[in-house]
Amino acid sequence: MKVIAFHVQHDAGVSVSDGGSLRLALELERLFEERYFECATEGGEFRAQWSRALDVVRRETGLERFDVAVTSWVPPSKRRILQQLVEAAAWRTVDHHVAHALHGLHDAPFDDPLVVSFDGGGTDGTFRVFRGSRRLGTLAPVARVPLNLGTPYRLLATTMSEVTGRRPQPRAGHLSLAGKLMAYAALAPPRHDWLDALIEYYRTYQEPSQALFSLGEALHLELEADSLSPDDSRALAATSQAAFESLLLETIRAQLAGVKADGLVLTGGCALNVVANERVRKTLGLPIHVPPAPNDAGISVGALWSVSPPVEAVTPFVGPELVCDVGDRSLRERGGRKSDVAKVASLVQRGAVVGIAQGRAELGPRALGHRSIVAAPDRPELRERINARIKSREWYRPAAPAVLESAAHRFFEEIPRSPYMSFAVPVRDAAKALLAGAVHVDGTARVQTVDDPTSVLGSLLVALERMGAPPCVLNTSFNVQSRPLLQRASAALEALDTTELDFAWIDGWLVPRDAEVDRRFEEDA
Numbered sequence: 001m002k003v004i005a006f007h008v009q010h011d012a013g014v015s016v017s018d019g020g021s022l023r024l025a026l027e028l029e030r031l032f033e034e035r036y037f038e039c040a041t042e043g044g045e046f047r048a049q050w051s052r053a054l055d056v057v058r059r060e061t062g063l064e065r066f067d068v069a070v071t072s073w074v075p076p077s078k079r080r081i082l083q084q085l086v087e088a089a090a091w092r093t094v095d096h097h098v099a100h101a102l103h104g105l106h107d108a109p110f111d112d113p114l115v116v117s118f119d120g121g122g123t124d125g126t127f128r129v130f131r132g133s134r135r136l137g138t139l140a141p142v143a144r145v146p147l148n149l150g151t152p153y154r155l156l157a158t159t160m161s162e163v164t165g166r167r168p169q170p171r172a173g174h175l176s177l178a179g180k181l182m183a184y185a186a187l188a189p190p191r192h193d194w195l196d197a198l199i200e201y202y203r204t205y206q207e208p209s210q211a212l213f214s215l216g217e218a219l220h221l222e223l224e225a226d227s228l229s230p231d232d233s234r235a236l237a238a239t240s241q242a243a244f245e246s247l248l249l250e251t252i253r254a255q256l257a258g259v260k261a262d263g264l265v266l267t268g269g270c271a272l273n274v275v276a277n278e279r280v281r282k283t284l285g286l287p288i289h290v291p292p293a294p295n296d297a298g299i300s301v302g303a304l305w306s307v308s309p310p311v312e313a314v315t316p317f318v319g320p321e322l323v324c325d326v327g328d329r330s331l332r333e334r335g336g337r338k339s340d341v342a343k344v345a346s347l348v349q350r351g352a353v354v355g356i357a358q359g360r361a362e363l364g365p366r367a368l369g370h371r372s373i374v375a376a377p378d379r380p381e382l383r384e385r386i387n388a389r390i391k392s393r394e395w396y397r398p399a400a401p402a403v404l405e406s407a408a409h410r411f412f413e414e415i416p417r418s419p420y421m422s423f424a425v426p427v428r429d430a431a432k433a434l435l436a437g438a439v440h441v442d443g444t445a446r447v448q449t450v451d452d453p454t455s456v457l458g459s460l461l462v463a464l465e466r467m468g469a470p471p472c473v474l475n476t477s478f479n480v481q482s483r484p485l486l487q488r489a490s491a492a493l494e495a496l497d498t499t500e501l502d503f504a505w506i507d508g509w510l511v512p513r514d515a516e517v518d519r520r521f522e523e524d525a
């Protein structure tokens with residue numbers, strides 16, 4: 001059976017499967033080079049966007065006609081446009097959290113998990129709980145909890161100029177604020193005298209102005225755009241994170257009572273909160289899995305699986321191929337040459353910051369080695385350079401370490417399987433110097449464990465180990481100026497031209513920033 005599935009709200013995407021095999025998951029933000037891409041509300045523009053996206057689908061999969069098309073939260077007028085653009089024998093719809101949950105269930109290594117999907121809002125609420133069975137391919141609804149942890153979390157960041165950068169915000173705050181706030185919340189301890197008011201804030205959240213006003217009254221703070229002092233901002237961010245974790249734990253505990261589950265799947269946009277995920281994992285002592293795209297980038301994949309569950313192990317490298325829009329001659333003219341992974345490993349060991357763009361893109365917001373910037377993990381100045389002069393982002397944003405799964409226990413006290421950087425795990429004291437560039441201010445790191453030594457990242461880690469270095473690199477997404485993960489070879493060259501990236505390794509071609517950088521690292525060799 002050939003199936004196509006659409007998501008048109010923020011983090012829009014389209015996925016295609018054939019006989020239960022996932023052929024493509026295309027995030028429209030990569031195609032239109034605009035993070036969190038949301039499709040146009042105007043019909044003509046919507047049609048033009050989807051014509052372009054469907055061209056990519058045809059080119060990447062060769063499929064033109066489908067047995068079933070699935071939409072999730074697509075307004076009727078937009079659904080009619082899709083029905084004009086795509087030939088499918090039947091059209092179905094699926095609820096938002098059901099799609100989140102199916103993406104999580106089929107990606108997880110569990111047979112009978114409890115699946116928790118929570119975010120800032122879908123067609124079916126903000127917090128849903130399911131029982132999943134992978135063997136039977138079923139997902140049974142258990143509870144719909146009246147709790148919104150997503151919108152009020154990022155809303156608070158609108159009061160903090162160190163998080164907003166004083167940029168004007170939409171009413172509930174831009175989607176990018178949530179990830180920044182999570183990193184920022186580690187800068188100060190929570191204020192215990194504020195905790196009850198924050199818990200009440202989440203429990204009673206209705207809409208932005210009511211929520212900020214009531215919380216401001218309770219805490220004797222003026223909560224308006226960029227109104228807080230840095231001290232109050234940091235304390236409020238930390239206390240909000242503590243309240244988020246406490247409510248999440250309380251709710252999951254209640255749902256788990258009397259239930260026999262072999263694992264817990266956390267999905268929905270709030271499952272990107274790696275600090276909360278770690279607290280749930282440590283407190284409940286249950287294995288936890290978070291899929292590669294718990295945010296809405298995973299909706300079209302889950303929607304696909306509501307019709308035709310996957311028949312094989314799922315890989316995150318289901319995005320489109322890198323667009324090779326630069327000829328070999330141009331690459332050679334700017335100092336490029338074909339190089340293997342051992343060469344990249346040796347540059348990384350000598351302190352180079354290297355952007356990797358190879359093969360099919362990874363699904364979801366985390367760079368997993370096909371669109372990654374990598375660097376040695378033991379030099380904080382490299383993380384600072386990446387934040388300030390390559391990615392132009394806030395100084396307090398951490399960079400994750402990627403480690404070979406077999407070696408992870410050397411760096412971390414008690415390490416879960418974490419293929420998609422889903423947990424902020426405490427770093428061993430003895431490893432803090434080795435991971436000096438990757439340890440966040442709270443002593444944790446958002447580790448990615450790499451179990452396939454033949455993958456791009458895995459082979460880089462193996463090469464480092466062969467050279468006598470720890471099998472670990474800083475790994476952050478290969479994007480600049482708040483754009484999405486890059487998708488064109490020419491965009492990797494633009495990053496070399498406009499930032500302090502040292503090298504780009506593009507489809508096997510190693511290209512230096514300039515002749516001086518090339519000479520410096522060659523002399524070091």
Ligand SMILES: [Fe+2]
Binds near residue numbers: 096119120
């Ligand atoms: Fe969602």
